[in-house]
Structure formats: structure tokens, C-alpha cells
Amino acid sequence: MESPQRSAPQSPPPGCPMHGTPLYGETFSSDPGAVYDKLRTYGHAAPVELSPGVDATLVTSHEAALRVLQNPALFARDSRRWAALNEGRVPLDSPVLPMMFYRPNCLFTDGAEHLRLRKAVTESLERLNDNRLNRHVERIAGYLIDQFSGLGRADLINDYAKLLPLLLFNQLFGCPADIGDRLTRSMSALFDGLDVVEANEELNACLMELVALKRRRPGDDITSWLVQHPAGLRDEELKDQLVMLMGAGVEPERNLIGNALLVLLSGEGGTLRIEDALDDVLWNNPPIANYATHYPMQDVEVDGVPMDAGSPVVISFAAANSDPALTDARLTLSKGAHLAWGAGPHACPAKSPAQLIALTAIEYLFNALPDVALSVPAGSVEWRPGPFQRGLVSLPVRFSPAFARTSGTGGAPGGPGGPGVVPAPVPGMQQAPAAAPGTPPQPSAAAPAPGRPAGKQKGWWSSFLDVFRL
Template sequence: MTSPDSSPAPSPDGSAADGPPSLHGPEFAADPEGVYRLLRAHGPIAPVELSPGVPGMLVTDYDVALEILRDQVKFPRDARRWQQGIPPECPVLPIMAYRPTCNLTDDPLRSRLREAVTDTLDQVDLNALRTFVERSADHLIDQMGPLGEADLRTEYALVLPLLVFNELCGCPAELGERMVAAVREVLKWENSEEANMTLGLAVLELMALKRENPGQDMTTWLMDHPARLTDEEVAHQIVMLVGAGSELVQNLIVNTLRLLLSDERFGGELSGGSLSVEDALDEVLWTDPPLANFGVSYPVEPLDFHGVRLPADQPVVISFAAANNDPATRAEDRAGNRAHLSWGVGPHACPAQGQARIIATIAIEKLLDGLPDMRLATPVEELTWRPGFIQRALSSLPVRFPPLPAQAPPAGPDAVAEPRSDEPETPADEAPAPEAPARWWRRLANWWGGDAD
């Protein structure tokens, strides 16, 4: 039997350490697989430091991860007991703290929230979604094409999911940009408490707008669902969808483009090779999933589990990246194999994985078609990864390509508005949120900030 106290895990350089390995900082971001390899030597679950002074247990074994993800009884998702001992300025708190969402709660609340989210997603017209992604991608490619160079992260993969989110949620461009910018700040873990409040207030503003002017969009459908979600519950489901629909889809697109542009098995795709974009997406979901470590649970009492002592009320984090690449289960040829854990498994599996895959696939295919002679502008080994244990995210993806002729700006109903904060575009049938928020809006803002009872 091992425990965090009796048998500390090795440090990232392979030597014994007084404390567990760190999952924060640039060293981990540069070589997470090196840390996972050392942790596997410690057992299927090993102690780590999630943030300065914040311990946790990381699951690196595929079969053990499956067992935990499927067991809501021993491994509940409610973080409230844990977060009582975490200082409010802790940078991971806004990400890991309890929210009444279908991925961070337990039954019976989980089932009720999950029903509302899945029913809402089921109302999305997938053909209309494909058309909108294609049109938005063409618009962005037309902007980049004449320049002959671009950062595919900031100029393409970051913008495209935002445009799609605005469309699906009935969100004015400026407000959507504010929300996604706040998500990015939270995931940077710098000023994350302030960014969390900014995100919350922006979501509440969207809800106020939709309350005054309902439409055929996910925000309205959530607010009107027969499950009768409270205002707080609606707000948090939107936050969940914003995070998954912007940051994680962005990372999936960027990580897959990196693979296509650097790996000779896939590089032929740019000129009619044998492996498809779908194969590349599956490879990334196995090897570099955009959500690298999450699926956090909090045992309510100490557990002896697979030879490891798990403390009560301490985070047990699933390493999707490490478990997917567990040497005990890894196959040489995984083309077409989608048994990875990157969308989650069991009752908390991602409800929007179908929509996310559609967005990523179309975004990549349109880019490869529009810029067929694209090449990396920086050697792949010199690309840098953003710090943080939760996401696997490049800082940039610079490319060069032969410049394309400039395109005339689109006009008419098919034009795609850019998400510019200095030139907000509010649909004519949507009145702006009132300057003085209604009582429910103020109450909900106070609740989000922790000031309400």
C-alpha cells in the first residue's frame, strides 16, 4: 500500500523529492509525457501538486481511469468540501470549484441538468451548423490568404469557435468575445478570480438579453426547458458550453493542424495522402487531447484503491493524456479506434462531442483546401505549449503559404461578422441589456460572486 505521505513520487528529473511532482509551470507543459512516465513507475495513481500548495492524485492507468469515471458512488464530483480549505485567490479554484453543471455534480441533480443540456444540443440543426462553419471558415481564410502567413491559433482556430458559439447561443459578437476572453484568462491561471467574475457577469448579460428577446438558440432553449432550471443553473450550463465550445475546440483544431503539418504519416494529406483528417483527429484525441487532465472527483472518505491510499476530500484527477497512452493498453495501429477517454466516459461524458467533432473536422478540411501549400513557419520542436495541467494547448501555430488573391468583402445575408469588441454587432431584433439590471439579474450576480446566502 502506498500513500502520499509514506512514499512520495519521484520528481520530474527522476530523483526522489520531498514533495510530489508539479503539474503547473512551463516545465510540465514542455514535457508532460516525461512526468507521466515517472508517475507510472509509482503506480496507477500517484500524488502530484496541481497548483502551488494544492495536492492531488493523478490517475495514469487506462483501466483504473475507466473504473473511476464510471463510479459515482466512490468518486463523486462535488468539490464543495475540498474547496473549503482552498484560499479564494488560488488560480485553479475557478476551474475546479463546484458549479451546478452536469459535469461537476452528482445524481439526482446531474441527471436533471444533463437532460436539459442534451435536449438543447439535440435541437441544434447539424446541417445548418455545418453550413455556418464552412461559411465562417471561408471568411477567415479569405482574410489570411493574401498575407502569405498567419498564426493559425489566434487568426483562425481561436476565432472560428467564437463565431460558432455566438451563432448557437444567439449571442452578440462583442458579448461573445468578452465571454471567451474571460475563459482564456481563467485557463491562464493569472487573475483567474477576476476573470471568473467577468465571465459570470457576461453570461448573465446574455441571459437578460434572451429573457427580453428569446430566439431559436441554445440560451433560450435552456431557459425554457421543461426541467425548469434555475437562473443559476442556466448560467452555469452556458459557462460549461462556452469553455468546451471555445477553448477546447480551439485546441483540438490547433493540435490536429500541428500533426498534419509535421508528421509524415499525415503530411501527405496536404497533397492527397492516404490518411484523412478524421484519422488525424483520432490520433490527437489519443496522444495530445485538448483536455489533458480533468474529470476530477473527491472521495468523501479515505479509500484504499488499487494499492494506493486516497485521502478524503482531495482531488482525484483523471489524466486523459496519460491513460490514453498507457503502455499496457496502447496498440500500434489505432486508426479508426475511438476507445480513447478524451471525451470522458460514463455518466459525465461530454454531451457535445458530436458537435465539437463536426466543427473541428470542417475547420481543418476547409483550411487545407483553401491553403493547400501551407507549411510550418517554425520547426515543430520549437513550438511552445501554454502552462496548465488541464489543457494541452499551443501558444501559437505560425505558418507560411503562397499568397492568395484578395477577395471582395462578402455582402448580403451570407456575410459573416467578425467578433470585434470595438464594433459590436447586435441583431436588430435583439435589444441591448438594460443599463440597470433587473432584480433577478442583480441577485444572480451577487450569488455568482459569493455574496448571496
């Protein structure tokens, strides 16, 4: 992440009349719906504070959200237009800047450049085969479940929903062991807000190494497909498309899986199919609640709400989906009419694979652990703070310990291995020792991969590769 070199300004304290309603802190994370209701008293959009000293306008109505999302001639995505940042009025250590700084990828570009980059991304994603993607998810899901299945308890966020997308993107990007371990660590640190500057530098470095590797030795993976695409992306452009794919894929997928598991395990709405639980989340608790930041090209009014040129205009997918104006219309709207995937030229290009990944991950978990149940009341779960995402801190569960392996060669119990057949233990793997509740398990012990010094701490990806010899 490149940023201007200047001193951070002194910001007025939170709650100052200069700022809008805070979208951070316990009040917002515990009950965002109440905050959205308050913001609706301003009209179709309202002033908010994304983090201390970072002001924006939040669009809360479904109609106004579509007006912004579908009008690229008036609302740009290029954050280099952000007037307050350019004028030194934004704290440079703000935790929201990594999600808002400009990168030359199809998320932050407009016009012909956006079309060129998006074409490379969408056509590369279209080469993903559903059956192959499903096998990747099942294999990773089984591997992760193996780490805690003998304990009788787990945290389905930190032990499962968080790690599965990270490992899957290593697979889809064609990462070798070392690069994959570094990629997993740096992305985890960025999402958790830990050592953000160092993690961002490491993320950029390992992705540039991956791009260089795929130029020399292309494979059957997204990185190679982007390298080979006729758009002729430069190395920096390739790196930034991969950053965008990771950011737009890992965090939302984690939250989609976790939020749907909460719906299913809490029994909200009675007995639901997994597909219905996912749809419930996308409408009522979207994984990315507020984002798609736009910058007006000129001073403009949207449904009577003034928006200054170059000021951040953030779309609230959560508030738009729960817009009271849609109460009656939702009875006749299609399931996909929500805005969780965005709309307009920047709409998510990967909603089909994203839904397939979540569906497969949840289905596999319930097949492997059929009696899984929440170990805390559903109403006591804690939500992660922050203005953009809507995700759980943890999801503690209990189940009958299962010492049979699920990640060998046959897939989920009752799956390709045959009805009720669970694959034999994977050589070299050991049962995870008991750990304190809420502590993420570590990768199982396995023989060191060729070329790796004995005793060197392995990460999740290299341990996974050791098991499957991919």
C-alpha cells in the same frame, strides 16, 4: 466564481517532499510523456501538484481511470467536498481554482441534480442540426481567414483555432453584438489567465444579461432551448450551464483543431486524412490531458493506491491513453476507445458536434490555403503551460497570399459556390494591413452597426455580425 473569504495560506515551496510531482512548469509542458512515465512507477495513480500548494492524486492507468469514472457512488464530482480547500490549506489565488471551484452545473453535481441538469443540456445540444452547424463553422472560418489571407503568413492558433470556437459559441448561444464582444473578451482572458477575477465577473454578468434577454425574446439557439426546457432551470442555473458549455467547448476545441493542424502540417505518420489526424490527437495528445476531478466519498484504495476522502483525484486522459498495458490491446480496440471524451455518467455529451466542428474548420482552411506550410520546425513549437490542457502557444505558417475573399456567400473554394469559384469581396471590408509575425490580426474595418457610436472599438463578434448582418 464564488470563493470562500479567508486569507490565503502559506504554502511549502514547490518540490517540497510534502508535495507530489509538479504538473506545471517547463519540464512538464515540454515533455509530459516523461512525467507520466515517472508517475507510473508509483502504480496506477500517483501524488502530483497541480499548481504550487494544490495537491492531488493523478490516475495514470486506463483500467483505474475507468474504475473512477464509472463509479459515481464512491467518487463524487462536487468540489464542495474538497477537504484541503474547506480547511484553508489551498492558496485562493491559485491559477487552477477557476477550473476546480464548484458551480451548480452538470460538471460539478452528482445524483438526481446532475441528471436533471445534464438532461437539459444534452436535449438542447441534440437540437443542433449538423448541416446548420457546418454552415456556421464555414462562415466563421472564411471570415477569420479573410483577416490574414492577404499577408501570406499567420499564426493558426491565435488567428484561427482560438477565435473560431469563441465566435461559434456566440452564434450558438444567440448573442447580440455587445454581449458577444464581452463574452469573447472575458473567455479569452480566463483561458489566458489574465485578470481572472474581473474576467469571471464580466463573464457572469453578460451571461445573466443573455439569459434575461432570451426569457423576453427567445430565439432558435441553445440559450433559448435551455430556458424553455421542461427542467425549469433558474437564471443562475442557466448561466452556469452556459459557463460549462463555453469552458468545455471552447478550450478543448481550440486545442483539438491546433493539435491536429500540427500533425497534418508536420507530416507525422505520413499523409493522413483529417479524420485520422483528429483520431491521432485524441489518442496521443488529447486537448484536455488531465481533468475530471473526483472526490472520494470515503477513504478508499484503487488498485492498491490509497485515496483519502475529500482529496482531489484527477484523471489523466493522456496517460491512460498511453498506458503501456494498452500497447497490444490498441491494435484491436476501436478508434473511439480512448478516454479523451471521458467515460461514465459525466462523459462528454457533445463529442459528435465537437469532431464535426474541428473537421470542418480544418478542411475549410486547407481548401482556402492549399499550400499552407509550417514556417518553423515542428519540433520547435511551444506548448502552453498548465496541468489540464494540452495546447500550442502558437502555430506559425506561410502560404501564397490570397486576395480573393472566402467568407462571402459561397463557402470554401470548390464548395457550394461551384468548383474553383471564390465569392466576391464583402462590401465594407478592407484587406488587413501587414503586422508583426505572431501578432493576431484585428477585425477588418466595416461600417458601424446601427446604434453603435462611430469610433467605438468593436470586438470580433460585432465585426462579424456587421459583415453578415445576422
